[in-house]
Amino acid sequence: xxxxxxxxxEDKLYQNRYLVDPGRPHIKVRPHQSPxxxxxxxxxxxxxxxxxxxxxxxxxxxxxxxxxxxxxxxLCEASGYIEWNYPRGGFGILFKFG
Amino acid sequence: xxxxxxxxxxVGAGMSGNAAAYTMARRGLRVLQLERGEYAGSKNVQGxxxxxxxxxxxxxxxxxxxxxxxxxVEQRFWIMDDTSHTGMHYRSDDFNELSPNRxxxxxxxxxxxxxRKVREAGGTVLxxxxxxxLARDSSGKVIGVHTDRAGDVIQADVVVLAEGxxxxxxxxxxxxxxxxxxxxxxxxxxxxxxxxxVIAERFGMTGDEGCVIEAAGTISRGMPGLxxxxxxRESISLGMGCLVSGLAATMEKPYDLLDGFKRHxxxxxxxxxxxxxxxxxxxxxxxxxxxxxxxxxDGWVVVGDAAxxxxxxxxxxxxxxxxxxxxxxxxxxLINSRGKPMTKHNLSLYKAMLDKSFVMKDLxxxxxxxxxxxxNSRSFFMTYPQLISQAAKNFLRVDGTPKIEMEKAxxxxxxxxxxxxxxxxxxxxxxxxWR
Numbered sequence: 006x007x008x009x010x011x012x013x014x015e016d017k018l019y020q021n022r023y024l025v026d027p028g029r030p031h032i033k034v035r036p037h038q039s040p041x042x043x044x045x046x047x048x049x050x051x052x053x054x055x056x057x058x059x060x061x062x063x064x065x066x067x068x069x070x071x072x073x074x075x076x077x078x079x080l081c082e083a084s085g086y087i088e089w090n091y092p093r094g095g096f097g098i099l100f101k102f103g
Numbered sequence: 104x105x106x107x108x109x110x111x112x113x114v115g116a117g118m119s120g121n122a123a124a125y126t127m128a129r130r131g132l133r134v135l136q137l138e139r140g141e142y143a144g145s146k147n148v149q150g151x152x153x154x155x156x157x158x159x160x161x162x163x164x165x166x167x168x169x170x171x172x173x174x175x176v177e178q179r180f181w182i183m184d185d186t187s188h189t190g191m192h193y194r195s196d197d198f199n200e201l202s203p204n205r206x207x208x209x210x211x212x213x214x215x216x217x218x219r220k221v222r223e224a225g226g227t228v229l230x231x232x233x234x235x236x237l238a239r240d241s242s243g244k245v246i247g248v249h250t251d252r253a254g255d256v257i258q259a260d261v262v263v264l265a266e267g268x269x270x271x272x273x274x275x276x277x278x279x280x281x282x283x284x285x286x287x288x289x290x291x292x293x294x295x296x297x298x299x300x301v302i303a304e305r306f307g308m309t310g311d312e313g314c315v316i317e318a319a320g321t322i323s324r325g326m327p328g329l330x331x332x333x334x335x336r337e338s339i340s341l342g343m344g345c346l347v348s349g350l351a352a353t354m355e356k357p358y359d360l361l362d363g364f365k366r367h368x369x370x371x372x373x374x375x376x377x378x379x380x381x382x383x384x385x386x387x388x389x390x391x392x393x394x395x396x397x398x399x400x401d402g403w404v405v406v407g408d409a410a411x412x413x414x415x416x417x418x419x420x421x422x423x424x425x426x427x428x429x430x431x432x433x434x435x436x437l438i439n440s441r442g443k444p445m446t447k448h449n450l451s452l453y454k455a456m457l458d459k460s461f462v463m464k465d466l467x468x469x470x471x472x473x474x475x476x477x478x479n480s481r482s483f484f485m486t487y488p489q490l491i492s493q494a495a496k497n498f499l500r501v502d503g504t505p506k507i508e509m510e511k512a513x514x515x516x517x518x519x520x521x522x523x524x525x526x527x528x529x530x531x532x533x534x535x536x537w538r
Contacts, residue, residue, distance in 0.1 A: 017293070017379070021382060024141075046354060049354040049355070049356050050289070050347070050350045050351055050355075050356070050357065052289060052357045052384035073146065075268065078281065079284050079347055091233050092139075094230070094231040094233040094250075094252070095230070098145075099140065100146065100381065100383060102294045102380070103146075103148045103149065103209065
C-alpha cells in the first residue's frame with residue numbers, strides 16, 4: 006500500500022543542531038565525467054540527502070546537513086570518488102539526544 | 104622534542120572509550136581521552152538499550168546517578184507485512200527487580216555522565232579535538248596521536264582506538280579495513296516526544312517500566328533490515344536500519360523506509376500526536392565474528408564498534424563495547440603495573456581476555472548468520488513475513504470456509520512461494536547458523 010507524500014528531509018534536518026565550519030567542507034567529491042554506480046547511489050542512500058546530481062550529470066555534495074554516519078565513505082572512499090574527513094573538533098552535527 | 108606525557112591515550116568518548124578511560128584512570132594510570140564532539144555524546148547515536156551487568160562490572164553503583172530512562176519489563180517481536188503484524192510478546196513482573204537488567208537511555212545524556220565519571224576518576228578529557236593520525240616510530244610501533252589542535256604529537260605508551268564503526272585512525276594507518284557495505288547497516292532514528300503518562304498508558308506501563316518493539320518484514324522492502332521502537336521516559340526512539348549494500352543495490356532512501364515504518368497501521372497509533380525533536384543516522388557493524396579485525400599490535404588496541412564487536416542477532420552492541428573497553432584497560436593496567444612495554448606480544452593479553460568472555464563466545468556462535476541473511480534476504484524479509492501474515496489471517500478469519508480448506512490454502516501458499524525443498528533448506532540453514 007503506497008501512502009501519502011513522504012516528509013521532507015529538510016524538515017527533519019531542521020530539528021538538528023549543527024555548527025557549520027564555513028569554507029571547510031569535510032567531504033569532497035572528486036571531479037568526474039560520469040558517476041560510478043556507488044557514487045550515484047549516494048544521491049538516494051545518504052540519510053541527510055547531501056548528494057545531488059547537477060545539470061551536467063555529475064554528483065555534487067553540500068555537507069552542511071551531514072550526520073557524519075560514514076555511509077558514503079563505506080560506499081565510495083576506496084574507489085577515490087570522494088575524500089572523507091571528520092569536521093574539525095567541535096564542528097559538525099551536535100546531537101542533543103543521539 | 105616531544106616527551107611521553109601519558110600512559111595511555113583513548114580516542115573517543117563513547118561506550119568503549121569511556122569504559123577504557125575510566126578503568127585505567129581508576130587504576131592510577133595517566134590517561135588522556137580525546138573526543139571530537141563539543142561534549143562526550145554529542146557525536147554518538149544508539150537506539151538505545153543499556154545492559155546493566157556490563158556497566159555494573161565497571162561502576163557498581165551507577166544506578167545512584169546515571170541518567171536512565173525506563174527499565175524494560177516487556178519485549179515485543181513483530182513480523183510485519185504491509186497491513187499487519189504477527190507478534191511474540193514477553194512481559195514479566197520479574198523484570199521489576201531491585202537491580203533491573205536493562206534500561207533505555209539517551210546517549211547524549213548518558214555519555215556526558217560517563218565522561219564525568221572518567222574525570223572524577225582522574226582521567227584528562229579533551230573535547231573538541233579530532234585525532235587526525237596515529238604517530239608511529241621507525242619500527243611501526245604506535246607512539247601517540249596527531250590532532251587538529253596546534254602542537255606536537257601527543258605521546259603515550261599505548262593508544263586505545265575507541266573511535267567507533269567509522270573510525271579513521273586505525274583504517275588510515277592500515278591496522279584494519281574500512282567496513283564493507285555488506286558488513287554495516289545504516290540506521291536512521293527519530294526522537295518522538297510525548298507526555299510521560301501518554302507513553303505509560305499506550306504501552307501499559309506503570310512508573311518507569313519500559314517496553315521495546317523490534318520489527319522485521321516488508322518494512323525493509325526485501326533488504327536485510329530491522330525497525331525498532333523503544334520507550335524512554337517522555338519520548339520514543341523510533342528507527343529503522345538496513346544493510347548499506349542493500350540500500351545501494353535498491354536505491355531506497357533510508358528516510359522513506361523510516362516513514363513507511365512510522366505510517367504502518369501497527370505503529371502509527373503508538374506515536375500519534377508526538378513531536379519529533381531530532382533525526383539521527385549511524386552505522387552499525389553487522390559483519391559479526393568474521394569481520395573482526397586484528398585487535399592489538401605494538402602500542403595499540405582497538406575496542407567496541409571500531410573492532411566490529413556487535414551481536415546483530417541479539418541487538419547487543421554497547422555492552423560488548425563496554426566489556427571490550429574494560430578488558431583492554433585491565434590488560435594495559437596489568438602490563439603497566441609489571442613495568443613491561445606495550446608490545447604486540449604483551450597486549451595479546453587483551454585478546455585472550457576477550458576470547459574467554461561472552462563477547463567472543465557469542466560472536467563465534469552466530470558467525471554464519473550474517474551471510475545467511477544476506478543471501479536469503481528476500482525470503483526472510485519479504486516472502487516469509489507475507490506468508491506468516493496470510494497464515495494467521497486464514498487461522499483467524501471466520502467466513503464459512505471449512506478449516507481443512509483453510510489449512511490446505513496456507514500450506515499451498517508456503518510451498519508455492521518457496522517450494523518444499525526451499526522451505527526445508529531455509530529451515531536447516533537457519534538452524535545451523537543459530538546453533
